[in-house]
Amino acid sequence: MIKYADRLNSLPPYAFAEVDKAKHQKIKEGVDVIDLGVGDPDTPTPDYVIDSLCKAVHNPETHQYPSYSGSTEFRDAAAGWFAGRFGVKLNMEKEIITLIGSKEGIAHIPEAFVNPGDYTLCPNPGYPVYGTATTFAEGIPYAMPLLAENGFKPDLAKIPKDIVKKSKMLFINYPNNPTAAIADKKFFREAVDFGKDNGLVVVHDNAYSEVTYDGYKAPSILEVPGAMDCCIEIHSLSKTSNMTGWRIGFAVGNADIVAGLGKVKMNVDSGAFLAVQLAAIDALKGAETFKQKMSKVYQARRDALLVGLKTLGIKMEAPKATFYVWAPVPGGNSTEYAKFLIDKAGVVCTPGVSLGKYGEGYVRFSLTRPIERINEAVERMKKI
Numbered sequence: 001m002i003k004y005a006d007r008l009n010s011l012p013p014y015a016f017a018e019v020d021k022a023k024h025q026k027i028k029e030g031v032d033v034i035d036l037g038v039g040d041p042d043t044p045t046p047d048y049v050i051d052s053l054c055k056a057v058h059n060p061e062t063h064q065y066p067s068y069s070g071s072t073e074f075r076d077a078a079a080g081w082f083a084g085r086f087g088v089k090l091n092m093e094k095e096i097i098t099l100i101g102s103k104e105g106i107a108h109i110p111e112a113f114v115n116p117g118d119y120t121l122c123p124n125p126g127y128p129v130y131g132t133a134t135t136f137a138e139g140i141p142y143a144m145p146l147l148a149e150n151g152f153k154p155d156l157a158k159i160p161k162d163i164v165k166k167s168k169m170l171f172i173n174y175p176n177n178p179t180a181a182i183a184d185k186k187f188f189r190e191a192v193d194f195g196k197d198n199g200l201v202v203v204h205d206n207a208y209s210e211v212t213y214d215g216y217k218a219p220s221i222l223e224v225p226g227a228m229d230c231c232i233e234i235h236s237l238s239k240t241s242n243m244t245g246w247r248i249g250f251a252v253g254n255a256d257i258v259a260g261l262g263k264v265k266m267n268v269d270s271g272a273f274l275a276v277q278l279a280a281i282d283a284l285k286g287a288e289t290f291k292q293k294m295s296k297v298y299q300a301r302r303d304a305l306l307v308g309l310k311t312l313g314i315k316m317e318a319p320k321a322t323f324y325v326w327a328p329v330p331g332g333n334s335t336e337y338a339k340f341l342i343d344k345a346g347v348v349c350t351p352g353v354s355l356g357k358y359g360e361g362y363v364r365f366s367l368t369r370p371i372e373r374i375n376e377a378v379e380r381m382k383k384i
């Protein structure tokens with residue numbers, strides 16, 4: 001009999017199982033399901049990025065092993081983009097590392113800093129990889145509640161002292177998945193101070209920095225003086241340039257933290273495909289223009305969904321970032337509500353509880369479907 005390792009057995013059960021089952025059942029029945037569950041851009045990667053890849057791939061030099069830390073050209077471009085966007089200058093050699101998508105960096109970083117039995121502080125609800133990566137490193141994820149009354153930010157002062165003492169890393173993520181909350185530099189200042197006071201590596205996941213609306217500009221934690229002492233920030237081209245399938249991102253920050261992540265990567269991967277790195281340079285060059293274009297698209301979808309939810313009695317503030325709407329559910333049971341929507345309206349959303357116990361009471365709607373489909377989803381929801 002095949003036996004899995006304890007670390008695999010100790011992972012939480014697949015959280016979307018029930019909703020997934022209901023969705024597949026409906027599809028089998030021939031229902032035209034509108035999936036607002038997945039957070040994957042539905043519009044294509046920009047043409048100039050595709051053209052750049054086509055050109056790069058014809059150069060046989062791109063076919064060889066890339067360096068695990070990333071090409072000089074890509075890291076140069078990332079440093080240039082970062083300086084222009086956030087006003088922070090980075091040492092391209094020591095303070096930037098290329099990632100095979102940001103998930104790869106997040107999944108590997110605990111290996112570098114967490115010993116068996118150490119804690120990491122993880123947002124709850126949150127992107128599940130912070131916790132599972134901790135478990136793989138034989139650490140223990142501690143759930144920091146993201147509550148509406150705190151603007152969906154963790155109350156760092158409320159984390160028990162004995163847990164903080166045993167912690168090695170603090171994960172934060174703003175603009176936030178799933179709550180769509182944003183953070184200002186005051187919160188980042190708190191996180192940096194907390195990290196420094198307690199000897200923590202602060203990992204800021206900034207995957208949604210370029211998915212913003214209403215003129216809002218998301219800051220980098222590295223804009224806070226002293227952040228370079230304890231922080232690493234994760235960036236991704238996935239949402240910035242509609243490149244989820246391409247697998248390219250980068251991490252920036254404290255040279256020793258970047259080197260620690262690099263040491264893990266050196267032993268487990270061989271870097272992102274060079275042709276993808278070359279195309280990503282052009283994606284970064286066009287990022288600002290592309291952001292303007294996409295923000296209009298998502299903003300219109302967001303507004304359509306919010307108007308619809310309002311007619312259903314769900315009132316909420318319009319999120320300023322991410323392509324998610326985190327809506328409080330009538331009755332408070334997110335799984336029941338999500339199953340009800342699939343069953344009666346053929347509309348899929350993500351139950352908040354599947355992203356952590358403190359996500360109960362909410363569902364997440366993703367705006368990565370055309371506005372016509374969102375309007376159709378709203379009409380169907382109104383009927384039930």
Ligand SMILES: Cc1ncc(COP(=O)(O)O)c(C=O)c1O
Pocket residue numbers: 039100101102103104127173176177205207235236237238244248249
């Ligand atoms: C908060 C957050 N971080 C990281 C990722 C991973 O993105 P990627 O690996 O495509 O860069 C996601 C993807 O959904 C996410 O929501």
